[in-house]
Amino acid sequence: MAISDQPIQTNALKRRGLMFVLSSPSGAGKTTIARKLLAEDGEIAMSVSVTTRPMRPGEVDGRDYHFADRADFERKVEDGEFLEWAEVFGHLYGTPKAAIKAGLKDGQDFLFDIDWQGTQQLYQRMETDVVRVFLLPPSIAELEGRLRSRNTDSEDVILGRMARARAEISHWDGYDYVVVNDDIDECFAKVRMVLEAERMRRARQTGLVDFTRELMR
Template sequence: MDQPTRQRRGLLIVLSSPSGAGKSTIARMLLESDKDVTMSVSATTRPKRPGEVDDLDYHFVDDAGFDAMIDEGDFVEWAPVFGYRYGTPKAPVKDALREGRDILFDIDWQGTQQLEAAMGEDLVSIFILPPSMNELEHRLRSRGTDSDEVIADRMSRAASEISHWPEYEYVLVNRDMDQCVAQVRAIVAAERLKRTRRIGLVTFVRDLIGPAH
């Protein structure tokens, strides 16, 4: 009898942070622990890296193809990042919302602003902060994949990215990865229960108490 109370619109869950603050790891852990969340697959102009699969990791397109998608209005949001462009295709997002599925976005503040403008009521925005700038630099260096020049560039961009934290609904400090993931999961659980997203409640309550009320 209580099935209608579980019907809801999907969520658009945004995770943003400066590079090295842990959002990609948090996203992976959330996806592994919650089968109802799927990752948004962005289109990008950057080259495919070893091991990446087209249409699974990204939709890899050239500049002309990306321009055509912009002209056709195919993106919910798009933004330049580190010399390349990234964009979220519109059709899969709308399908997921309608079907009550949740999509996770690993995008920056520029993409978040555009996504909020287009899909504001369905957006749950979370910004991840590092515990300190020293720790952020340590995490970047511990990857062992970036040159000193790249790390310096990422650190210089970090302060600018962090300055946009007040634009997000939720702000978490990633001192402990497991604890931060637990906090993200708690946010998602609460957002799923919001009255405005539970589209079956009106019918359920009307049947529960009768039309006279």
């Protein structure tokens, strides 16, 4: 058989999944980057949170969020069913523990679109599984311009979001990676590089021990 006719051997090593956190102030591009990542990377899935927020038109229970009333959510908190939870703008959001832990063991990566408080809780509970990425706007003026260009919020809401943005930016040093989003394509490329590098960490390659033993025989 000619070399060119030989079947290609693939050595996809078993690995543990990771929890890929994207955080940013509102308007810094987090949602756009997250959507691009989900569309172009088949190995990562969005973590579906539980929330007390009312369902919006077009949303599907179980796909966008698991919708719950406040009493049910608080019961889940008491029962320890969340890896992290927080109250944002009067609504509760939480990450279900059981599904995430099972997925990580099977090599599934999860994407988290959460703020610094949720990130802190995740890291405290699942330290080695968490990769934290924070997106910064190129300037405060640019961030405010992006928020105003949406034409969806009142002046009071915009001012509130800007105040919250400054507070969130102050926590940039609690992340493993910080990327300035001055160009969406360049920012996305950098985020992809971080994800690929983290997947290759030796500690996550759970199949390496058996693989290297076989090589040394």
